[in-house]
Amino acid sequence: MLRYLTAGESHGKCLMGIIEGFPANVPIDIEMVNTDLRRRQKGYGRGGRMEIEKDEIEILSGVRGGKTLGSPIAFRIANRDYENWERYMNPLEVDVEGRKVTKPRPGHGDLAGAIKYGFHDIRNVLERSSARETAVRTAIGSIAKQLLLIFGIAGVSHVTAIGGVSLREKIEDFERLKMAEQSSVHCVDPLVEQKMIQEIERAKSTGDSLGGVFEIHIKGAPVGLGSYVHWDRKLDARLAQGLMSIQGIKGIEVGWGFVGASLQGSQVHDEIFYNANTGYYRESNRAGGIEGGMSNGENIVLRCAMKPIPTLYKPLKSVDIETKEPFVASVERSDTCAVPSAAIVGEMVALTIIAEEFLKKFGGDSLEEIEERWKNYKSI
Ligand SMILES: Cc1cc2nc3c(=O)[nH]c(=O)nc-3n(C[C@H](O)[C@H](O)[C@H](O)COP(=O)(O)O)c2cc1C
Numbered sequence: 001m002l003r004y005l006t007a008g009e010s011h012g013k014c015l016m017g018i019i020e021g022f023p024a025n026v027p028i029d030i031e032m033v034n035t036d037l038r039r040r041q042k043g044y045g046r047g048g049r050m051e052i053e054k055d056e057i058e059i060l061s062g063v064r065g066g067k068t069l070g071s072p073i074a075f076r077i078a079n080r081d082y083e084n085w086e087r088y089m090n091p092l093e094v095d096v097e098g099r100k101v102t103k104p105r106p107g108h109g110d111l112a113g114a115i116k117y118g119f120h121d122i123r124n125v126l127e128r129s130s131a132r133e134t135a136v137r138t139a140i141g142s143i144a145k146q147l148l149l150i151f152g153i154a155g156v157s158h159v160t161a162i163g164g165v166s167l168r169e170k171i172e173d174f175e176r177l178k179m180a181e182q183s184s185v186h187c188v189d190p191l192v193e194q195k196m197i198q199e200i201e202r203a204k205s206t207g208d209s210l211g212g213v214f215e216i217h218i219k220g221a222p223v224g225l226g227s228y229v230h231w232d233r234k235l236d237a238r239l240a241q242g243l244m245s246i247q248g249i250k251g252i253e254v255g256w257g258f259v260g261a262s263l264q265g266s267q268v269h270d271e272i273f274y275n276a277n278t279g280y281y282r283e284s285n286r287a288g289g290i291e292g293g294m295s296n297g298e299n300i301v302l303r304c305a306m307k308p309i310p311t312l313y314k315p316l317k318s319v320d321i322e323t324k325e326p327f328v329a330s331v332e333r334s335d336t337c338a339v340p341s342a343a344i345v346g347e348m349v350a351l352t353i354i355a356e357e358f359l360k361k362f363g364g365d366s367l368e369e370i371e372e373r374w375k376n377y378k379s380i
């Protein structure tokens with residue numbers, strides 16, 4: 001079973017990850033991981049922090065000579081900003097009054113987190129509730145992706161809406177979706193991209209923030225990842241949990257999820273056909289590649305809605321937790337819009353879950369064992 005843990009505070013020394021259950025003999029390309037880390041950092045609408053950080057993975061265990069050993073893969077990603085924060089973030093001794101936060105930001109975990117853990121300094125909450133943690137999940141997804149690519153399973157993401165600007169066209173073509181990589185907002189259409197940039201600029205100039213929508217497409221997943229036999233093994237449920245756990249994500253849709261709800265069955269379900277050479281196939285993919293909690297062999301299509309960033313330069317009303325007096329919320333340095341970055345995180349989180357399910361179905365101790373089981377998997 002593939003599992004992982006992440007650790008690290010946003011302005012602490014570093015972020016860390018441990019992946020356990022990853023098979024042996026899988027070649028790992030560190031440059032590919034660093035490329036995915038850079039993809040996550042980019043995106044129009046990010047704030048000053050991304051100018052400081054240059055995320056790179058340092059593998060500490062579980063990989064030897066470029067191949068996995070089957071032992072836990074431990075790694076770290078340094079926080080360059082730590083040198084500016086050591087005084088406030090040192091694990092042993094800190095300036096407790098400096099950088100203290102007492103005015104919770106509506107929309108962030110500040111108030112609920114402080115009450116839950118009994119903190120009088122919200123910094124103790126925000127350091128870990130911050131989406132800085134998504135750098136680790138991106139690195140884990142990038143390692144998982146390298147296993148999946150060996151079997152022809154690949155993912156892509158693109159942004160379909162930022163604030164009120166959205167891409168009207170539904171794009172299924174995987175190669176075309178990859179064009180999003182060229183865009184500063186991770187959107188395939190250059191005209192929509194321009195409008196999205198203007199929308200971000202407008203929000204920024206008024207001290208406001210924006211959310212949006214992104215899509216993830218995964219091709220090459222075999223029939224039968226996940227299972228219908230138990231609720232916590234359903235692939236759509238597992239993907240929804242993983243994606244919903246990304247900071248700021250508030251809605252998940254599989255295939256035509258919300259659109260389908262207002263249509264009739266005959267307009268939604270994908271008819272089944274058979275070809276003697278290639279087997280079963282569909283002429284449509286409104287199910288988004290998942291039926292009955294299992295992949296059905298079509299592309300997996302997921303859509304995520306991200307709420308606007310909570311930290312506002314034009315802050316909302318809040319209450320000081322020390323004095324209980326009304327105040328406006330604290331202003332931390334912040335992104336205006338992080339939907340393009342969240343799309344990369346979503347892609348990586350989804351690939352991690354696909355890899356977990358792939359290993360449940362085809363897993364073995366080594367790549368060779370998996371290849372054997374993969375080769376022997378037959379359709380009825
Ligand atoms: C890549 C990324 C960057 C983010 N950047 C910021 C930010 O700069 N400021 C902020 O207040 N929230 C930011 N967020 C969103 C918050 O982390 C998130 O809204 C918060 O943790 C509350 O969690 P929830 O929205 O899931 O309830 C970011 C989210 C992501 C995925």
Ligand SMILES: C=C(O[C@@H]1CC(C(=O)O)=C[C@@H](OP(=O)(O)O)[C@H]1O)C(=O)O
Nearest residue numbers: 049129130131132135247332333334335
């Ligand atoms: C550090 C990252 O994102 C951060 C996520 C975040 C938040 O509140 O979630 C707040 C900001 O942190 P800071 O106040 O240090 O600028 C973002 O920059 C990152 O994505 O690597």
